[in-house]
Amino acid sequence: MSASTQEAIGHFGPYGGRFVPEALINALDELEAAHISAMADPAFQFRLSELHRTYTGRPSIITEAKRFAERAGGARIFLKREDLNHTGSHKINNVLGQALLTQRMGKKRIIAETGAGQHGVASATAAALLGLECVVYMGEEDTVRQSLNVARMKLLGAEVVPVTQGSRTLKDAINEAMRDWVTNVETTHYLLGTVAGPHPFPTMVRDFHRIIGVEARQQMLDEVGRLPDAVLACVGGGSNAIGIFHPFIDDASVRLIGLEAGGRGVDSGLHAATITGGTPGVLHGTRSYVLQDANGQTVESHSISAGLDYPGVGPEHAYLHDIGRAEYRAITDDQAMEAFSLLSKLEGIIPAIETAHALAGAMQVGQELGSEAILLINLSGRGDKDVQTAANYFGIPL
Amino acid sequence: MSALAALFEKTRSENRAALIGYLPAGFPSKEECIMGIQAMVNGGVDAVEIGFPYSDPVMDGPVIQAAADLALSNGTGASDVFDIVEATVKMGVPTVVMTYWNPIERYGVTKFAAELARRGGSGVITPDLTIEESASWQQASTAAGTDRIYVVAPSTTEKRLPLVTAQCSGFIYAASLMGVTGTRTSVSGNARELVARIRETSSTPVAVGLGVSNKEQAHEVASYADGVIVGSAFIRQLQESSSIHEGLEKVEALARSLSEGVRR
Numbered sequence: 001m002s003a004s005t006q007e008a009i010g011h012f013g014p015y016g017g018r019f020v021p022e023a024l025i026n027a028l029d030e031l032e033a034a035h036i037s038a039m040a041d042p043a044f045q046f047r048l049s050e051l052h053r054t055y056t057g058r059p060s061i062i063t064e065a066k067r068f069a070e071r072a073g074g075a076r077i078f079l080k081r082e083d084l085n086h087t088g089s090h091k092i093n094n095v096l097g098q099a100l101l102t103q104r105m106g107k108k109r110i111i112a113e114t115g116a117g118q119h120g121v122a123s124a125t126a127a128a129l130l131g132l133e134c135v136v137y138m139g140e141e142d143t144v145r146q147s148l149n150v151a152r153m154k155l156l157g158a159e160v161v162p163v164t165q166g167s168r169t170l171k172d173a174i175n176e177a178m179r180d181w182v183t184n185v186e187t188t189h190y191l192l193g194t195v196a197g198p199h200p201f202p203t204m205v206r207d208f209h210r211i212i213g214v215e216a217r218q219q220m221l222d223e224v225g226r227l228p229d230a231v232l233a234c235v236g237g238g239s240n241a242i243g244i245f246h247p248f249i250d251d252a253s254v255r256l257i258g259l260e261a262g263g264r265g266v267d268s269g270l271h272a273a274t275i276t277g278g279t280p281g282v283l284h285g286t287r288s289y290v291l292q293d294a295n296g297q298t299v300e301s302h303s304i305s306a307g308l309d310y311p312g313v314g315p316e317h318a319y320l321h322d323i324g325r326a327e328y329r330a331i332t333d334d335q336a337m338e339a340f341s342l343l344s345k346l347e348g349i350i351p352a353i354e355t356a357h358a359l360a361g362a363m364q365v366g367q368e369l370g371s372e373a374i375l376l377i378n379l380s381g382r383g384d385k386d387v388q389t390a391a392n393y394f395g396i397p398l
Numbered sequence: 399m400s401a402l403a404a405l406f407e408k409t410r411s412e413n414r415a416a417l418i419g420y421l422p423a424g425f426p427s428k429e430e431c432i433m434g435i436q437a438m439v440n441g442g443v444d445a446v447e448i449g450f451p452y453s454d455p456v457m458d459g460p461v462i463q464a465a466a467d468l469a470l471s472n473g474t475g476a477s478d479v480f481d482i483v484e485a486t487v488k489m490g491v492p493t494v495v496m497t498y499w500n501p502i503e504r505y506g507v508t509k510f511a512a513e514l515a516r517r518g519g520s521g522v523i524t525p526d527l528t529i530e531e532s533a534s535w536q537q538a539s540t541a542a543g544t545d546r547i548y549v550v551a552p553s554t555t556e557k558r559l560p561l562v563t564a565q566c567s568g569f570i571y572a573a574s575l576m577g578v579t580g581t582r583t584s585v586s587g588n589a590r591e592l593v594a595r596i597r598e599t600s601s602t603p604v605a606v607g608l609g610v611s612n613k614e615q616a617h618e619v620a621s622y623a624d625g626v627i628v629g630s631a632f633i634r635q636l637q638e639s640s641s642i643h644e645g646l647e648k649v650e651a652l653a654r655s656l657s658e659g660v661r662r
Contacts, residue, residue, distance in 0.1 A: 019499050019526050021457050022562065023551035023576055165463055171454065178456040183577040185553065282500040283454065285526075295475040296504030297453040 010199030013322060015315035018198040020178075020285045027185045032200040034105050039207060044100065051096050052211065055129070056086050059215045062223065062376075067346040068359070072366030075373035078228065079349070080216045080244060082380050089352065089381030090212060090240045091122040091193060097208035099126035102189040109133040109188045113177045115142055115170035115236075116307035116354070117149025118381060119193030124158035126191075134158040137177045139169035142306050149385055167300045170310050174284050194237025195314035198285030202314050209243025216376060217247050228376040230255040230365055234357040235328065236272065236308035238317045240380035245326060255327065258317060259361035261303035262330030272301035273330035274313040275321050288315040304333040304389065305353040307381075335360040337393050340383065352381030353389065401492035401520045402545055402568035405444055406603040406624055415620035415660040417442060418605055419653060420496065420629030422449035423482045424474025425465040430642055432485045437646040438632060439489045441653025446486045447523065447627065450479050450497035457498075457525045457549075459580030461630040464637070476505050480517045487518035494547065494568070496523040499531075507534045511542035521545025521568045529565050536565070547571050549607075550596065552588040563600035569625055570596055574608045580630045582609035590622050616659030626660050628652075 010016055018028060038044040052058035060081045069077040082090035102110055110132050114120030120136040127134035136153055140162040143150050153160050166172035174197075181190040195202045195209075213231075220228055231248055233241035235258035248254045263271035271277055274289045281290035283298055291299040291311035303309040320326035339359035344350045351359060358377050366375060383390065391398050399407075409416045419438040425431055435446055451466035451474050458466065479495060486493040495514060502510045502522075514522065521544045527535060529548065539546050545568030550559060553576060563570055574589035575582070589606050596604050605625025610616055616626045632649055639645035 017531050018528050019531060020528065021525055021551065021573075022528070022549050023553050023573060025528065025558065026553045026555055165460075166453065166467070175454050175456050179459075179578050182457070185576060282503060282526075284456075287531075290500070292500070292504065294504070296501035297470060 010203070012316045012319035015287050015318045016199055016202055017287055018285060019282045019287065020198045021182055023182050024185060024198070028198055028200065030105060031101070034101050035200050035204045038101055038104060044104070048097055048100060056092050056096065057084060058211065060084055062216060062219045065343070065347050068343055069366065071342055071346070072363045073369065074371030075366035075369055075375050077362060077366065077375045077377060078220065079377050079379040080212060082212060082240065082378060083349070083351065083355070083382035087122045087125050088384060089118045089122070090209060090243060091119045092125070093211055093243065094193065094205050094208040094239060095119070095122040095126045095191065098189070098191045099130050099132065102132060102191070103130060105189065107187055107189045109184070110191045111135045111137065111177050111180050111188055112191045112193060113137050113170065113173040114193065115139070115173070115309055116305070117142070117146040117153070117385060118307060120158070120160070121149055121152050121156070123191050124153040124156035127158060128156050135180070136160050137163050137173040137180070139163050139167070139173045141168040142170065145389065146306055146385060171298060194239045195242050195316060196237045196284055196286055196288065196312055202286065202316055205239055206242045206246060206316065209239055210246050212240065212243040212378060213245060213247035216244060220376060224374060226374070227251055227254050228374045229369060230257055230373070231376045232257045232259060232358045232361050232365065233378040234259050234308060234354045234380060235313060235317060236261065236310050236354065237312065238314035240378050242314060242316055244378040245320070249325060256320065256325060257361060257365060258326055258328045259331045259357040260328055261305055261308035261357060262332040263302040265332055266330050270302040271330065272303040272309050272311065274311060275317060275328040276330045280318070283312040286315050288318040289313050304336065304393070305357065307352065307354040308357065329361060331357040331360045337390070339363060340390060341394070349379070350383035351379060352383050353386045355380045400545060400568060402445065405492050406569065409444065409624070413662050415623055416444040416605070416625040417616070417653070417657050417660045418445045418447055418625050418627045419443035419632055420447040420449060420627065421632060422451045422462065422465045422469050423479040424451060424469035424472050425633070426468060426636055427472055428474070428478055428482070431482055433642070433646055434632070434636060434649055435482070435486050436489060437649040438653045439491055441650040442657030443491065443653050445492040445494070447494050447496050447629070448479060448482055448486065450495055450501050452498045452501060455498060457578055459578040459630065461633050461637070462579050465633045476501065480513055483514065483519045484517040492520045493518070494521045494523055494545070495519060496525065499524060499527045508538045508541070511538040511544050515542040515544050519544065521547055523547040523549065523571055525549050529562055532565065549573050550592070552576055552592050559595060560599040563596055563602065566600070566602050569603040569605045570600065571627070572596060572604050572606045572623070574606050574610070577608065579608055581611035581634070585609055585615045585619055589619065593623050613655045613659035616656045620660040620662055626656070628656055
């Protein structure tokens with residue numbers, strides 16, 4: 001655990017903590033203890049790195065995007081290829097770590113929430129690999145717009161429960177998973193998919209994703225001979241961003257830039273840019289920035305990307321924002337889709353629409369910093385799951 | 399002496415438990431909510447718990463979720479909650495608010511406690527506020543003189559239980575089972591054991607909630623607890639009635655039946 005951004009266990013400045021029913025405290029304490037002991041246990045670390053090497057396909061490579069760079073002010077651009085991981089995104093890093101912890105705690109059942117379906121697919125995959133029962137909660141609206149991923153989860157042996165409460169999206173899937181957990185906590189681990197939720201989730205999920213930044217930092221030194229000027233990543237809950245940011249936090253020369261989902265524009269109210277357009281509050285067990293109204297009710301978010309369509313954000317991002325160590329900008333649906341199209345046509349890489357927000361951010365930052373600059377982007381996921389959404393957007397008949 | 403302390407002193411002297419009824423503010427509408435509370439009080443409810451409807455109620459089952467959704471779609475906010483508190487206090491029963499933490503934080507922690515006290519409210523039940531995150535709330539509620547009611551669960555460890563119960567005043571909310579709100583066919587056996595464990599740590603009255611819906615269950619819980627909390631069962635009377643008048647009659651009848659149940 002790095003002490004660089006943590007004032008007290010479980011808190012990031014005024015953010016983080018635990019705002020949960022008392023019924024869950026014992027399970028969170030057990031999880032915290034299991035996490036701490038596992039991180040210090042060479043046998044656990046060996047098993048996890050073996051899975052990274054022989055199952056996920058780590059280390060993931062970095063790719064220089066030379067043609068795309070011409071559209072970004074000529075700055076050199078490097079892509080950290082988390083899209084090449086098994087299951088197609090960074091999500092597998094955290095899932096394998098938590099699935100091994102589930103075994104370590106002697107539990108046989110995992111539950112997970114999912115928006116776009118990437119975390120659900122990764123969870124179902126890890127459950128299949130390790131012989132765990134898996135139930136995935138998914139907002140009914142998301143089961144429709146990501147029906148392919150629903151089928152994938154079922155093929156992997158998971159049960160998918162469509163959530164019909166509230167806005168029927170990721171936020172409500174998390175509520176329903178929390179209710180399951182309160183009821184079945186003795187046998188069940190809640191495999192939360194992002195760096196939000198009550199302590200120890202923000203710290204633990206970050207620790208399992210730090211490998212992205214650790215690898216990328218060394219790869220930049222090996223391939224380019226210096227650190228990048230800026231590291232960019234998309235931010236919904238913020239797991240891929242914290243994974244690549246965290247090992248660079250003490251490198252003062254490296255700007256850390258998170259790209260939030262600006263939807264149809266932050267001023268329109270139809271967005272998911274929680275830090276850019278939200279206020280401090282409590283949601284899903286943690287204090288962070290939240291999209292909320294004057295009564296403290298959560299406001300529905302909007303994004304073309306189901307994986308960023310969340311009205312909260314990880315508490316460590318809130319803290320990095322407040323202390324000025326990281327910057328957060330909003331990218332609109334249209335800007336993201338332009339970058340999505342450019343990377344596909346100029347580099348032969350179809351990114352996830354989530355990731356396309358980071359690429360659009362790189363186009364802005366590259367223009368600002370000029371051709372001497374070097375940018376590192378976390379290419380957090382591949383776009384196979386988004387083909388239907390993109391085809392609709394670009395008017396390609398299916 | 400606080401209104402809740404006086405109530406439990408009275409019910410103890412009458413050899414019975416207190417009956418505590420719950421309705422979400424603004425359900426089915428602001429006026430009908432007050433009528434529903436009046437019906438509960440007419441039927442014999444001793445204290446009232448008013449829910450602050452919230453968009454993400456992770457401790458609540460489908461019945462309270464649906465009621466809260468309706469209340470929110472009616473535009474229910476903090477001022478309505480306080481108006482309903484004031485109306486309930488005028489009916490002559492101790493009144494507490496049950497709310498998730500974010501609406502308090504958004505309203506202003508000090509301001510919320512002060513406004514509740516000004517309207518005559520006795521205290522607040524905070525189901526997702528842990529004692530570790532309670533510094534500002536302890537300060538504000540102490541300054542306003544309102545009771546702090548935390549929820550303890552069957553999974554609360556021996557080591558932690560006295561730390562939580564020491565922070566409670568008015569009463570301690572014992573969750574009868576591991577789960578969300580809603581009616582159950584039987585009251586979990588964990589409840590009796592939990593109440594016994596709580597009593598070893600505190601002399602504050604203990605009320606049991608989650609899953610109690612009828613006279614028999616109320617009678618069983620009253621044999622070992624100081625208070626019996628009923629929520630979803632009252633809401634269902636209103637949800638399942640074809641008119642508000644029918645609903646109010648059923649609420650009053652349920653309250654009357656439950657209040658017979660809490661007599662030992």
